Amino acid sequence: MGSSDRYAIDDVAFVGRTVGEYEAMFDLDLSSWAGEPVLDCPGGACAFVAGANARGLDAVGADLLYDVPPDELRAKCRRDVDTAIAGFDGVEDQFVWEFYDGVPDVRDHWTTAYRQFAADYADHYDTDRYVQAQLPDLPFDDDSFSLVLSAHLLFLYVDKLDHEFHEASLLELARVAREEVRVYPLARFDGKRYPRLDELRATLADAGYATEVRPVSFEFLREAPEMLVVEVSSGAF
Numbered sequence: 017m018g019s020s021d022r023y024a025i026d027d028v029a030f031v032g033r034t035v036g037e038y039e040a041m042f043d044l045d046l047s048s049w050a051g052e053p054v055l056d057c058p059g060g061a062c063a064f065v066a067g068a069n070a071r072g073l074d075a076v077g078a079d080l081l082y083d084v085p086p087d088e089l090r091a092k093c094r095r096d097v098d099t100a101i102a103g104f105d106g107v108e109d110q111f112v113w114e115f116y117d118g119v120p121d122v123r124d125h126w127t128t129a130y131r132q133f134a135a136d137y138a139d140h141y142d143t144d145r146y147v148q149a150q151l152p153d154l155p156f157d158d159d160s161f162s163l164v165l166s167a168h169l170l171f172l173y174v175d176k177l178d179h180e181f182h183e184a185s186l187l188e189l190a191r192v193a194r195e196e197v198r199v200y201p202l203a204r205f206d207g208k209r210y211p212r213l214d215e216l217r218a219t220l221a222d223a224g225y226a227t228e229v230r231p232v233s234f235e236f237l238r239e240a241p242e243m244l245v246v247e248v249s250s251g252a253f
């Protein structure tokens with residue numbers, strides 16, 4: 017199979033997941049973070065911030081596009097879900113169909129997510145809940161968030177984002193966290209694990225952070241049912 021047959025989209029898609037997808041991919045028990053400040057970066061069109069706040073967390077989203085007005089961003093969500101879903105055509109067998117029943121189920125999840133996101137973003141985009149930010153620089157103080165989540169940017173878009181970007185971004189996510197950073201997935205779109213993960217873990221270790229590659233139950237990209245956990249608080253694993 018040639019590279020043009022791979023699941024591919026022209027740009028980094030502004031799509032998002034439901035709270036249930038995040039709970040599975042980050043092995044997350046939301047109740048154990050109640051009352052805690054939590055960052056989702058990049059938040060994209062995720063329902064996580066809306067849903068987590070509704071369940072008592074103090075959740076904040078940061079994304080490159082959180083300076084786009086709500087109506088415009090909602091229209092982009094709709095277009096990008098269509099584009100991302102079209103990307104599955106002919107390559108469905110590269111994915112594991114356990115969490116989702118099939119491509120229409122993926123569309124249902126991502127549509128539910130962006131609608132919840134868009135409603136919450138319209139209500140809160142001019143507050144501190146949704147913050148425009150561009151990794152590898154975040155506009156937050158050190159140790160601002162108990163937990164930092166980062167999905168579907170690092171490791172996935174290796175064709176667009178170089179190793180130095182990954183290194184600087186992971187150190188930045190760790191800087192603003194005071195307990196843990198969780199990153200999912202660790203694989204590229206072709207299902208192969210990011211090739212220089214060990215080097216990144218060594219860089220994090222040099223900076224004083226223990227890391228663990230932890231299996232998770234959410235498997236969609238083949239060979240990628242695992243997340244990277246960066247332990248920020250003292251007393252590592």
Ligand SMILES: C[S@@+](CC[C@H](N)C(=O)[O-])C[C@H]1O[C@@H](n2cnc3c(N)ncnc32)[C@H](O)[C@@H]1O
Pocket residue numbers: 028029030031032033057058059060061062078079080081149150151152166167168169
């Ligand atoms: C595929 S979405 C992932 C969203 C969400 N985390 C999820 O798992 O569904 C990728 C997001 O990364 C954002 N993005 C791209 N480059 C970024 C950067 N340098 N800093 C912050 N966000 C960025 C895009 O705007 C987009 O919302």
